[in-house]
Amino acid sequence: MTRAEVEQAFAAHKDAVYRFAWRMAPDAADDIAQDVFLRLLRGQIEFDATRGSLRSFLLGVARNLALQHLRSNARWDSIDEEQFVASPISMDGLDIREIVGRAVRALPPLQRDVFVLAEYEEMSLEEIARAVDANVGTVKARLHRARVNLRGMLAPVLGNQVRLKADTTMGTKRVG
Amino acid sequence: MEPLDDHDLKPILSTWKAPDAPEDLQRRVFGPPQRSWWAWLFTGAIRVPVPACAAIMLLLAWLAFARQPAEIPVAAPSPEQQTVVTLADFHPHAEIQVKVVGALP
Numbered sequence: 358m359t360r361a362e363v364e365q366a367f368a369a370h371k372d373a374v375y376r377f378a379w380r381m382a383p384d385a386a387d388d389i390a391q392d393v394f395l396r397l398l399r400g401q402i403e404f405d406a407t408r409g410s411l412r413s414f415l416l417g418v419a420r421n422l423a424l425q426h427l428r429s430n431a432r433w434d435s436i437d438e439e440q441f442v443a444s445p446i447s448m449d450g451l452d453i454r455e456i457v458g459r460a461v462r463a464l465p466p467l468q469r470d471v472f473v474l475a476e477y478e479e480m481s482l483e484e485i486a487r488a489v490d491a492n493v494g495t496v497k498a499r500l501h502r503a504r505v506n507l508r509g510m511l512a513p514v515l516g517n518q519v520r521l522k523a524d525t526t527m528g529t530k531r532v533g
Numbered sequence: 534m535e536p537l538d539d540h541d542l543k544p545i546l547s548t549w550k551a552p553d554a555p556e557d558l559q560r561r562v563f564g565p566p567q568r569s570w571w572a573w574l575f576t577g578a579i580r581v582p583v584p585a586c587a588a589i590m591l592l593l594a595w596l597a598f599a600r601q602p603a604e605i606p607v608a609a610p611s612p613e614q615q616t617v618v619t620l621a622d623f624h625p626h627a628e629i630q631v632k633v634v635g636a637l638p
Contacts, residue, residue, distance in 0.1 A: 360563075367559065367562060367563075371559075375551075375552075375558065376552070387558065390554060390558055394562040395562055453548050454550070457545055457546055458549045461546075476546055477546075507546075508542065514545055
């Protein structure tokens, strides 16, 4: 890609890449987003338009960098993703957004990435499968487990949902 | 594997907003923005090594000194060329006769 094309890609997708990196690894979001576009600029990664959209490609690169970061910082437990047991998140004094953030970030990385791509970046199963280099069936299974786990972690919030809705319409989102 | 009913989960999940990319990300990826040459004339800077700077200063000082015009010496008159003026032979007229030339109307 020429520099002008990379600049166009940056203008169009920088926010999506940064948001994804922030949800995966907030302390390294700046570095991950920077690295994605630097690699594109230096020709270290090649975009193939026949294999999906540029956005999915960039999010896939960001996903790999985020997983590398989690591995290198030993934040990726050796626990089997299948055996992950979600326990309800403590709501003491936490904002509803913080509770959701904690719950999503508590998901195992391979569930978290597909969940964030599907839920927050609104990517199709096929796009996610290309981005995470897995087949659609695997993506579906991970997504399902992620949702089951989130339901477990957010059970107290879901139980109070009627109250939450009333609070959010009034502008107060504090729960606890 | 039954699909989960997300209608109650979605509104809660949507409350977790992520920030947009920071302003300095573009500079970190592409470097500082390129300025036009005339803007550089006003705000640009160059690095000059000290020996080169010293050599340039010495050259400029030497040029300034060498271009100063030499003083033209004023030749003192020789003793032969000196003339002595004296009023010893001056005799004023004793009587002045005024003569009007031409006719008055």
